[in-house]
Amino acid sequence: MAINTDKNIYTVIFAAVMVVVVGSLLAFMASGLSSRIKENERFEKQQNILYAMGVNDNVEDGGVSFVGTDVVENExxxxxKKQLVIKGDSIIDDNEAYLIDMKRQLALINKGETPELPLFIGEKDGEEYHIIPMYGKGLWDAIWGFVALDKDMVVQGVFFDHKGETPGLGANINQRYFMDDFTGESILQDTRYAGIDVAKGNNDPLNERKDDNKVDALAGATITGDGVSAMIKQSVNLYKDYLNKVREN
Amino acid sequence: MALLTKKDTNLILDPLTDNNPITIQVLGICSALAITAELKASVVMAIAVLFVMGLGNVVISLMRNIIPAKIKIIVQLIVVATLVIVVDQILKAFAYELSKTLSVFVGLIITNCIIMGRFEAFALANGPWRSFLDGIGNALGYAVILVIVGFIRELLGSGTLFGYAVLGDPIAKTGLYATGYENNGFMIIPPAALIVVGIIIWVQRTRNPALVEEN
Structure with missing residues (x-):
C-alpha cells in the first residue's frame, strides 16, 4: 500500500504519533532512572564539599580524584560536623542543608526575599573549616563550587565545576592546576570581603604571592575566569555576617 | 558472501579521505573549531558522534518511506535529540563520571550539521545497513580530522597530549622549554583550529587535484 505522505492530514497524524511515542519513551526513561540519577547527584555534592576541605583521593601530580561513591556517605x-542554614538572622542545624539548591536561593535574593543559605562546618586533623557553596555564571552556562575557609578567612581548598564551559578552555576550571592555586589566598583585603580575582598577566604563574587576592587566569578563558571571580566575591559577601562572627571568636 | 561488498567498504573508506565530511563536504566545522583545543575532548566528541550517527542513520533510514516531506527536518531533529537524551540519561544513571565529561557535548551533537547532513543526503534514500555504514564512515572521517587538529593544537598550544606533559614543564623550564621554546597561546583559541583545518584542506587538495573545484 502506497501512502501519500504529502497530505496535510497525514503530516498532522504523523507528527502527533511521533510526539506521543518520543514523549512516552523519554518520560518512561526519566521516571525509571530518576532515583539512580538523584542518588548520583547527591553523592556528587557530598564528594564536592569534601573535596573543597581536602578530603579526597588526590595523589601528587595527579588529576582530581574524589572519595569513592561507596564510602562518600560515611566520610x-x-x-x-555541622550543616547550618542561615536565614536572615536565624541560624539552624539541618542535616540536609547540602541538598539546598543555590540557584533557587540566589533567585530569591533577586526577588528581594530572604534566602536559606547552607553552610558546612568540617573538621579534619583538629582544624575547622567553614565551607561556603557558590553559584554563578560562566561564559555559556552555570558555574558553581565550594570554598573552604579557616577562621582567618584563608582559603584551605576550593572546588569548581561548570555545566557547559568550552572544553579545553573555560572547562578547565575544574582541573587541579587551576583549583590548587586558590589554596592559601585570603578572601579578605583589610576588612573588606574582596574575594579572589582570576587575574590575567599578574606575573605570578606559580602563584607564589599569596597576599594579593589574585590567582593566575586560564589562557583563552577570560569570561569564565571573570565569572569565577564574580562568583567568589558574591558568595563570600552573602555570608559576611556569619564570617565576621567566625573571625571575632 | 562477504559481509561487506566493495560498495559497502567505500561507504566507510570514502569519508576518511576524498569525501571527508569536514574538509570536503564542509559539514561539522563548528564543533571542529570549538572543542579541539585538547586531544581528549576531540576523542570524546568523536566517539559520541560515531554512536549517534550510526544509530540515527539507521532510524531515519527505517522511517524514510513514512516521513512526511513537509516536516522531515523536524523529524530528523527529534530523532537526534531523542537519541542524545536517551544516551545522556542512561550514562547519568550508570556511568555518572562519564556523563559529566560528555555533558558539554550533548548540545553540540544535536546541532552538529554532519548528522543532519547525512540524514538528508544519505539515510533518506538508502536502506538501513548501508545507512549505518555511511553513518559510521562519516563519523570516522570527522573523527580523523578532529584528532589531527586536537593533536596539533594541544601539542603546540599547551605542550601536552591527553593532558600529559610531553615537551617538559613550561614553568619550571625543563625539557624542550629549557632551550627557550614557548607554547603558542594562539593555538588554544578557536581561530587556530580554522587555520589548522585550512592547512589540512590545502594539503589534501594538493595531493589530489581532482578535489579542487573548477571556477
Missing part, C-alpha cells in the same frame, strides 16, 4: 558524616 561525609565523619568530616562534616
Amino acid at each position: 561525609f558524616s565523619k568530616y562534616i
Whole structure:
C-alpha cells in the first residue's frame, strides 16, 4: 500500500504519533532512572564539599580524584560536623542543608526575599573549616563550587565545576592546576570581603604571592575566569555576617 | 558472501579521505573549531558522534518511506535529540563520571550539521545497513580530522597530549622549554583550529587535484 505522505492530514497524524511515542519513551526513561540519577547527584555534592576541605583521593601530580561513591556517605558524616542554614538572622542545624539548591536561593535574593543559605562546618586533623557553596555564571552556562575557609578567612581548598564551559578552555576550571592555586589566598583585603580575582598577566604563574587576592587566569578563558571571580566575591559577601562572627571568636 | 561488498567498504573508506565530511563536504566545522583545543575532548566528541550517527542513520533510514516531506527536518531533529537524551540519561544513571565529561557535548551533537547532513543526503534514500555504514564512515572521517587538529593544537598550544606533559614543564623550564621554546597561546583559541583545518584542506587538495573545484 502506497501512502501519500504529502497530505496535510497525514503530516498532522504523523507528527502527533511521533510526539506521543518520543514523549512516552523519554518520560518512561526519566521516571525509571530518576532515583539512580538523584542518588548520583547527591553523592556528587557530598564528594564536592569534601573535596573543597581536602578530603579526597588526590595523589601528587595527579588529576582530581574524589572519595569513592561507596564510602562518600560515611566520610561525609565523619568530616562534616555541622550543616547550618542561615536565614536572615536565624541560624539552624539541618542535616540536609547540602541538598539546598543555590540557584533557587540566589533567585530569591533577586526577588528581594530572604534566602536559606547552607553552610558546612568540617573538621579534619583538629582544624575547622567553614565551607561556603557558590553559584554563578560562566561564559555559556552555570558555574558553581565550594570554598573552604579557616577562621582567618584563608582559603584551605576550593572546588569548581561548570555545566557547559568550552572544553579545553573555560572547562578547565575544574582541573587541579587551576583549583590548587586558590589554596592559601585570603578572601579578605583589610576588612573588606574582596574575594579572589582570576587575574590575567599578574606575573605570578606559580602563584607564589599569596597576599594579593589574585590567582593566575586560564589562557583563552577570560569570561569564565571573570565569572569565577564574580562568583567568589558574591558568595563570600552573602555570608559576611556569619564570617565576621567566625573571625571575632 | 562477504559481509561487506566493495560498495559497502567505500561507504566507510570514502569519508576518511576524498569525501571527508569536514574538509570536503564542509559539514561539522563548528564543533571542529570549538572543542579541539585538547586531544581528549576531540576523542570524546568523536566517539559520541560515531554512536549517534550510526544509530540515527539507521532510524531515519527505517522511517524514510513514512516521513512526511513537509516536516522531515523536524523529524530528523527529534530523532537526534531523542537519541542524545536517551544516551545522556542512561550514562547519568550508570556511568555518572562519564556523563559529566560528555555533558558539554550533548548540545553540540544535536546541532552538529554532519548528522543532519547525512540524514538528508544519505539515510533518506538508502536502506538501513548501508545507512549505518555511511553513518559510521562519516563519523570516522570527522573523527580523523578532529584528532589531527586536537593533536596539533594541544601539542603546540599547551605542550601536552591527553593532558600529559610531553615537551617538559613550561614553568619550571625543563625539557624542550629549557632551550627557550614557548607554547603558542594562539593555538588554544578557536581561530587556530580554522587555520589548522585550512592547512589540512590545502594539503589534501594538493595531493589530489581532482578535489579542487573548477571556477
